[in-house]
Amino acid sequence: xxxxxxxxxxxxxxxxxxxxxxxxxxxxxxxxxEELTTEWLRSALGQGADMIRGFRVLDAxxxxxxxxxxxxxxxxxxxxxxxFVKLAPRDFSQHVLLNLxxxxxxxxxxxxxxxDRPPVRVPRCHFGGIDAAERGSVLILEDLSGAARxxxxxxxxxxxxxxxxxxxxAGLHSTYWESARFGTDxxxxxxxxxxxxxxxxxxxxxxxxxxxxxxxxxxxxxxxxQCRMFYERDDEIDDFWAAQPHTLTHGDPHLGNLFFVGxxxxxxxxxxxxxxxxxxxxxxxxxxxxxxxxxxxxxxxLVGRYADGLAAGGVAVDPDRLWTGYRAAxxxxxxxxxxxxxxxxxxQPLAVSRVGVERAVAAVEAxxxxxxxxxxx
Numbered sequence: 001x002x003x004x005x006x007x008x009x010x011x012x013x014x015x016x017x018x019x020x021x022x023x024x025x026x027x028x029x030x031x032x033x034e035e036l037t038t039e040w041l042r043s044a045l046g047q048g049a050d051m052i053r054g055f056r057v058l059d060a061x062x063x064x065x066x067x068x069x070x071x072x073x074x075x076x077x078x079x080x081x082x083x084f085v086k087l088a089p090r091d092f093s094q095h096v097l098l099n100l101x102x103x104x105x106x107x108x109x110x111x112x113x114x115x116d117r118p119p120v121r122v123p124r125c126h127f128g129g130i131d132a133a134e135r136g137s138v139l140i141l142e143d144l145s146g147a148a149r150x151x152x153x154x155x156x157x158x159x160x161x162x163x164x165x166x167x168x169x170a171g172l173h174s175t176y177w178e179s180a181r182f183g184t185d186x187x188x189x190x191x192x193x194x195x196x197x198x199x200x201x202x203x204x205x206x207x208x209x210x211x212x213x214x215x216x217x218x219x220x221x222x223x224x225x226q227c228r229m230f231y232e233r234d235d236e237i238d239d240f241w242a243a244q245p246h247t248l249t250h251g252d253p254h255l256g257n258l259f260f261v262g263x264x265x266x267x268x269x270x271x272x273x274x275x276x277x278x279x280x281x282x283x284x285x286x287x288x289x290x291x292x293x294x295x296x297x298x299x300x301x302l303v304g305r306y307a308d309g310l311a312a313g314g315v316a317v318d319p320d321r322l323w324t325g326y327r328a329a330x331x332x333x334x335x336x337x338x339x340x341x342x343x344x345x346x347x348q349p350l351a352v353s354r355v356g357v358e359r360a361v362a363a364v365e366a367x368x369x370x371x372x373x374x375x376x377x
Contacts, residue, residue: 028131028133028136029129029131029136029138030087030138031087031136032066032088032090033060033066036055036057036070036085038052038054038055041055041072044129044138045127045140052072052073053074054073055070055071056071057069057070058070058071062089063089063094063347064089064094064097064098064103064271064347065086065088065089065098065103065104066088066089067084067086068084068085069082069083069084069085069145070082070083070084070085082143082145082146083141083142083143084141084142084143084144085139085141086104086137086139086141087138088104088137098271099135100195100199101196101199102196103272104137105135105137105188106189106270106271106272106273106274107137107139107270107271108130108137108139109186109188109273110248110270110273111125111128112128113176113181113185113186113189119171119174119175120168120171120172120266120267121259121264121265121266122268122270123141123142123143123266123268124141124142125141125142126141128140144259144261144266147261148259148260148261148266149260150259151255151256151258151259151260152255152256152352153254153256153288153348153352153356154351154352155255156255156290157255157289157290158294159298160263161263162289162290162295162298162302163305164264164265165253165258165285166282166285166305166306167305167309168264168265168267169250169253169278169281169282169306170305170306170308170309170310171309172247172248173247173249173278173281173313173315174309174310174313174314175248175313176247176248176275177246177313178246178247179247179248182246186248186275189248189273190246190274192274197238200234201231204335204339207339207342208227208228208335208338208342209228209231211224211227213341213342213343214341214344214350214353214354215338215353215354215357218358219338220365223334223361223364223365226370226371227338227370229370229373229374230331230335233377236377237373237377239377240373240376240377241276241280244279244325245277245278246275246277247276247277247278248273248274249273249274249275249276249280249281250267250270250272250273251271251273251274251276251281251284252269252271252272252284252336253267253281253284254284254285254288254356255289256352257269258289277325277329278306279303279306279322279325279326280332282303283325283326283327283329283330283332283363284329284332284333284336287330287360287362287363288337288356288359288360292358292362292363292366299326303323303326306322307322324372324376327367327372328373328376330363330364330367330369331364331369331370331373333360333363334361334363334364334369337353337356337357337359338360341353341357
């Protein structure tokens with residue numbers, strides 16, 4: 001009860017703070033598309049940016065972040081280049097959520113960590129700014145719309161594509177495996193605030209205690225009961241995963257956050273990036289992005305492929321232990337998919353969240369995910 005009260009107090013404080021922020025005048029960083037200016041773009045893009053004569057907004061939308069695609073006009077006679085800008089979301093509740101969990105700041109830190117030569121394909125980051133006073137952030141990224149192929153969450157990868165993504169995750173994870181940087185420049189990605197922990201537990205309790213949303217019919221009664229361990233034993237679950245080797249994880253590698261350039265996969269939307277157990281990324285990706293019948297046939301091989309990829313990067317792991325971790329981590333997608341579905345269409349279209357829950361239930365049932373996780377605690 002105390003944690004719930006403290007969590008609600010934190011939400012109230014952040015709601016007031018975010019409301020005041022949105023009523024203030026222009027800050028150090030633009031907070032919405034209307035605040036983007038040619039002068040600010042020149043300053044953000046740095047060397048050579050003095051050639052920018054202006055820009056045009058090509059399209060815009062907003063979810064957990066506002067996304068604006070712009071065409072930047074350079075010297076006379078040159079072809080305008082397009083860029084992708086991420087700012088605070090337009091929706092007030094989404095903005096509060098962004099600030100409470102530090103999602104925008106976390107994404108900027110992730111792009112800084114990945115650097116100029118990232119171990120996995122990502123959009124090139126031209127600028128990543130953080131305003132610590134306002135908890136604000138802005139990213140200017142490469143526009144991939146003309147070069148990359150995007151997928152939707154309702155689709156499924158084929159076997160070749162799934163192996164390619166696992167190879168990419170192994171390359172990412174082996175690069176940052178037990179990195180000393182989690183004690184220095186990457187330290188913000190290696191810790192969660194007390195407010196984050198309390199709020200996360202509050203959300204899990206609210207959504208999982210009585211599952212009754214539009215996907216409730218997809219979830220067997222025994223799993224509805226088992227999944228309550230996410231808030232009843234949250235400290236134990238956190239301790240279990242904290243005891244595993246840590247690396248830089250994406251945190252949300254479903255199909256909607258993937259792209260392909262030719263046969264090479266890449267990852268978008270690093271808002272949930274953090275130090276964590278790499279196998280959680282693998283399980284989350286596979287269970288969310290490969291239809292269940294195909295996944296059951298190839299998932300043991302996928303985990304073996306991941307182990308081989310880590311070994312190629314100089315990280316020795318026990319394949320059997322990795323397989324056990326994969327099976328336990330099937331619960332990760334269930335948590336994300338069901339909470340998203342219980343939020344209705346505020347987070348995802350209903351048809352999309354329904355596919356996510358279907359795949360999540362298939363995974364935890366196939367691997368007895370909750371019973372296994374419980375035994376490992």
